[in-house]
Amino acid sequence: MTHTSNIWLQPITDIELLEALSKFNLPTQSAITLTVVTDIKPSEIIDLTWFKLKSKPINKKAIKLLSAMPRHIFSDLVFWETVNGGVEPLRSFENNLALFLNGKTLAEFNSLYRNMIYIQESSTQFMRDVNDNIFFTLL
Template sequence: MRVSDFAGDLYLPLLKDSHLWEREVSRITSVDLDVFIRLHADFGQHRRAFVEVDALMSACWDYCVREGMEPPNMIAFAPTPERLTIDELNASLSKLTLERRRAILFCLETSMTLEEVSTLTWKKLYSKRISKYALKIAESQARHFKLPYVFWERVTVIAMPLVGLAQDMITVSHGKGHIWLRSQYMDLVPISYESDFDEITKLFEIQE
């Protein structure tokens, strides 16, 4: 039995392009699947590869149960849970405007809700107990002489508070939402703590 025999109807583009697709499942090992995920992680596709292997395991198990077959050894493979890297977070946030990047990062750093961030005034900011890093993010924002809000933007020539942050959060989290992105942010994979946060500081133009 080959992978293509029971997973042909699934959307598994990475697996279909790999040498595993036409291989006998009895010859696929945990090492093969681990290498598959790691190789795609090098191209920024860890999440996609992880999802495809997880779908493959489910399809294989269902097929074996349905056909009364003994599951192959690969069914015991347990993929390492995905963890967001700082590079991945930067890449997602870089799609937004500078003001929205800062607002989303501030939200993640403080655990405030999106509504609280979008309506945060300078007066409220200094009454909150937040990290020094969160304060740096906020203080990197230019103050508007009329608007009291920390996070604002210009729409054409009109200065307005940020609206639509929920959609930005969906975009940045690839549809997984605020709670998921917050949990990932708290468990970011830093390769070099200092250099990684230097990159964030540059991307967000955060004042030292």
């Protein structure tokens, strides 16, 4: 990745995106990806439950992502982490999303995402298979 004050310069590549996502834990990577591939607001992602998800417009990319998500036996949260032995929502998600976006708005990043250049052969084929992108499974 280019070492500049803003890592998201046009055009971005799949490798740059994977590298940026790898700085976060798996639930955060998945939450960021769902935010990018759907119209679900970041503020809704934090406390998103499987029940609430039924009322959201979900596309094929999101279905593929969500089908790979681990479910917790005692919680209905889609994105969760273990804190002191208990299940908690991703409270730091919005801060982590801001770190990931590195000064860009979500709309600006979505534009870069739609025009991403695919370099890594395995990711290119995988992304074609699921009609564009599911990044967290490549890490």
